[in-house]
Amino acid sequence: MEASNGESEIFKPRNDKREYRRIVLPNSLEALIISDPETDKSAASMDVSVGYFSDPEGVEGLAHFLEHMLFYASEKYPVEDSYSKYITEHGGSTNAFTSMKHTNYYFDINTKFLEEGLDRFAQFFIKPLMSPDATIREIKAVDSENQKNLLSDIWRMDQLQKHLSSKNYPYHKFGTGTWDTLEVKPREKGLDTRLELMGFHEVNYSANIMHLVVYAKETLDEIQALVERKFTDIKNTGRSYLHFPGEPCSSEHLQKIITKLLSKE
Template sequence: MAVGKEEEILKARTDKREYRRIVLPNSLQVLLISDPDTDKCAASMDVSVGSFSDPDGLEGLAHFLEHMLFYASEKYPLEDSYSKYISEHGGRTNAFTASEHTNYYFDINPDGFEKALDRFAQFFIKPLMSADATTREIKAVDSENQKNLLSDGWRMNQLEKHLSAVDHPYHKFSTGNWDTLEVRPKAKGLDTRHELIKFYEEYYSANLMHLVLYGKEKLDKIQGLVKDKFKDIRNIDRSCLRFPGEPCTSEHLQILVRTIPIKEGHKLRLVWPITPEIHHYKEGPCRYLGHLIGHEGEGSLYYILKTLGWATGLSAGESDSTLDFSFFKVEIDLTDVGHGHMQDIVGLLSNTFPSYSSQVSADGFLMSYLLFAR
């Protein structure tokens, strides 16, 4: 087992916690954090596979797998025993599926941490993806999607995907529903559970996983827990997945889309394709630009819009980031008066930041969305 040198991890002088990076023999990379003053312990496992890897005709499979891993394991076959244990020991647990990642995490009272880790590790060792649970969890995914249909934010995100290049995985419907996970697969003679297990076996490899543990114990103790609980995750040396190319070409730029929202109100969203900030994480250009545009003090863009009575809120920053592409979004909550001054607001944004406006001219608007009341 390789152990990273502690001095390689930079931390603030006021940070009293101890850190250590290790790599298990199965190539699982782990960050250990020891904090004797904490009243909660936590763990997070990130798997480098997400909705971009959904097979054609099985949109939402990665998200469905996220749901199924919570169900049970061969070692702990009692349904929902993991979630119940976490709750009984003062903790919370959840997960999310992104484009290139799926993340599972929990926190818990310190006295329940070790047993929680044992249950958590079984997600990635021998999950029990039984036939009984398959239909029920597809319904759970469908229910989640039905809820999202009533969310303006989710609807806008799906609209952005719909307007992108059809041959790029960003275009896919990533949540999944009853149609994509049950009706269509059956029509093609596919067994969703069989495809789910195949997906898990193909992508859930230890070398594509990164684990973080946060506990009260000394680093050596936490390291011992990791070695004991996670050493049996199989490693098939799966290559890291990449999805090169831009989801937006010239035909997707400089367009204005008007939509009718679920909730009454007006919102203007402007989106630009950019280089992912992860390639410049030390400089943080998106965070810098987001701070400038989102500043609310006197003389700022928001201050001007608020003074004019055109806006009640403004946010800016990177969104939908992957290894190969990203977007920078500015979202403005408009008043009824501001709703009629959209072009003026876009002009103010460009004039407030001349250096940025030149970049806008070079790249062009990707999309501009305007939400208006019925």
């Protein structure tokens, strides 16, 4: 049963001692909050319904690059990497990933440090600080990550499948990004990657297409109050959920055998 303010209780198994509640903030951000009085670790995850399918033409890997950049700094916490440092210094860990239609950020931390951890986390989506210096350094980090992926058969097979798919469907895109796709080619086309990055965040990181989960020791009412304080300032730009009609492969892209000839040298 759902209340008029967007709250609803969640059904759970009888042996589950945790309590659950779904809430919707005034900015239309949906959140699932979980209370577990016995836990010694708290955690949070934010899913943004935008991935590399939404990369603009000529800047392949921008969504993934933005994922990296949000970890750096914000207007409220301008010291670079202070978010990650805070999490690790208080018994936690943090990471993120970018997929076709989603970008997900998450962390865990010792329970008594959750509030500041959440405050730092929320600033990713409110006022990130994307300095020019950090932009160049993180493009290099994205490029290094791709160089590492080149040695992985799983990543190589994934990219081969994309390469063989229809060029008219976004599955064909190269979603990881490199120095070439994020710096060299955009510059050749007169594009400023940092401006593209800021515009992508402004347009796509809208509260109404975000979903938050917070797991904590406090009561549901206490967690709800905390979430409302920290995340209500995320802008709701009215972004619609993106749909990608069509298919990644037609008959011409299927039933192919791909071989590689090994050099005798």
